[in-house]
Amino acid sequence: MLITIDVHSGVPAYRQLLDQIRLQVAAGRLRPGDEIPSTRALSAELGLNPMTISRAYALLEEEGLLERRPGLPLVVRARSGATSATARGAQFTRALGPVASMARQLGIGGKEAGDALRRLIDGNER
Amino acid sequence: MLITIDVHSGVPAYRQLLDQIRLQVAAGRLRPGDEIPSTRALSAELGLNPMTISRAYALLEEEGLLERRPGLPLVVRARSGATSATARGAQFTRALGPVASMARQLGIGGKEAGDALRRLIDGNER
Amino acid sequence: MGEMIFEASGLTKEFGEVTALRDVSLSLRGPSIIGLIGRNASGKTTLLRHIVGLQLPTRGQARTLGVATRSLQHEQLARIGVVPDAPTFMRWMSVGEQLRYLSAFYPRWDMERQSSLAGLLELDLHADVSGLSTGSAQKLAIVAALCPRPDLILLDEPVSNLDPIARDQFLKLLLEIVQEDRATIVISSHVLHDIESTVDWIVCLNNGTVAADAALDDLKDQYAEWRVLARTRDLPDRFADAFVVRQTVMEPRRARLVVRTAGADLRAFQAAHDADVEAAPLNLQGLFPILVDNGRH
């Protein structure tokens, strides 16, 4: 799991953590059954307050993304493909917001912008 | 002119300034003949080192985006429409990079992503 | 929530004519790392001294670890570690001797922690206490406060004399200790940047009153900066909207506002002023003046 938190960005740290774990599950980088770092390990790695991490983990448990088993590390829960695809779409649409508003500012139309993005994804730019 | 600098992001402050002024010119938010805030005014507003601002302004003068006239405020230079459209496109493609890589991670194809962006720009989401 | 660590109700402290704390009511629960912030002379040190019973309220109640602070016994005090703003030691001892002397008073003194802390902070056990720089004296005070494995740790500006690397190590250490001992830490500091990466809770004092008492992340959710650029006509000299907490009109068509997110309707605002608005979150440095202002009302 690759997590980066900017504590000084103004975005609440627990929310940054939520967003990144959700994204990685949606992206399939975290798969059902994968172990999540303990609060202590993540706190040491990121220099982040452990209560903040616990808060994010508890919320992810509540929404059924993570699963706690007594005495064992937290793991990613198995989910139906449909839920996952919806989550992916929602996640991606949220990321498109700033780009869309930039396109509007630049006077770039929807078709032109959409085509540019399609080329970038499908092209051999990697 | 609406400029925001995050001095603690790690991105050199003069580069953030360059990017934002270039974007605003490309977006037509700054038009030829528009006055640019003096180094002193911008330094006071952003709490940014004046030498850093001068450095960015000097680079923008060099690339012909700004024009210095003795004793008067810096202004945006008149440019050909062609140059401006190219600049706009380049600017926008750069902003698309992270979104494209996110789409790839999420397993969202070029067509699907491009359509989503087109809908977002042309739709009545405003 | 966790154990009640400190509870104040109607706490007022007067020094002659001066009111240092005014009707303070607080409930601090642990485990937690609590950042105590405020301007100079806002009452932070006085509050810390009340927690450990070094000062007693002129009026009102104060309870620490479940006991009224005027009745704190060795049993409770042995569970509290304090790093004062200007630590003093017995100046004829070496650093190691000073620590050995202190360890006799604390049944839970952790020798292993002592050597790992001294190593991490690069504190020389053989140095004479009398010859310590301000930074090293601060390190000694930190080691002395943490080795008894206290349940409650009070730190008054502990990082001001540490260099960036020592400070970083010290802050990471606090994160470990709060987990290892399930301790509660109250840390006062002017360096909001340090506070922001370490604490989960903020108590902000202003002129002796409580100006904020909330989870840091919740405070961040409560306010935002709006950067406003009018499209067609000039902005008003002053925005009258109730959700606007601070405002700077930079030019007739350009302004920066701080808004309370709860009541703020961005779309209505954009329509009313025909303006583009960029909303951005505020970090602790950006929140601080607003929190302090709140304490004024």
Next chain:
Amino acid sequence: MGEMIFEASGLTKEFGEVTALRDVSLSLRGPSIIGLIGRNASGKTTLLRHIVGLQLPTRGQARTLGVATRSLQHEQLARIGVVPDAPTFMRWMSVGEQLRYLSAFYPRWDMERQSSLAGLLELDLHADVSGLSTGSAQKLAIVAALCPRPDLILLDEPVSNLDPIARDQFLKLLLEIVQEDRATIVISSHVLHDIESTVDWIVCLNNGTVAADAALDDLKDQYAEWRVLARTRDLPDRFADAFVVRQTVMEPRRARLVVRTAGADLRAFQAAHDADVEAAPLNLQGLFPILVDNGRH
């Protein structure tokens, strides 16, 4: 570039057995705001004292405002303002009397600046100097150093005792003064967050030697963090690439590296390790340990 403010070549300073500065060569030009950073006891205060001639080199040369520091006259000294780390004043005067007394020595003393500074920093001119808190004494030292409109201003940890609002105002003030007077400011501080928003140039000392001497923005361009996630096979225990300056392998397939951007080929690295790499810039706090390490070699 601008005027030569301070020039050292082969400057070495020994105090008995201790070498405080070792073969330091530097050319500081103005106008500029220069951040002097380094760990405790790295030689920062000694260097500041050499700039103003309070200490003289054991070996090597030091020139300030064009004059060898051992020959500095009132003419040059009147152009230099100093805020020492522990300011002392004549304790029987009021703050206002102290400033009036000092103003007699400086032909360019700016009364208007004195009142605006005292107002901005909330310094009470009627207070007794002997009763000042550490923070207020620091404010008085700042006003005293800036009112003569010096061309060169030396600030040794000037902000450590100021609260966040006073510190913010003080740092903005420095930005104004460097423009108004075309002054050069050298400011030492452990609070890298403050330094980062104020300075354009960094001088980093380590163990008395120069570990960095460059524009802040150029330092940021020189290094980056790579967050590495292997796709198919474990990463090596240690990366041997010459451009890798620091490395932490967190798990067999996950690592964080700091790289020198000049020699780093991201695509080749990704291909070699079949890994995803996220490159991120480093701020001054992130750069600091690397700069200090450089000084070790």
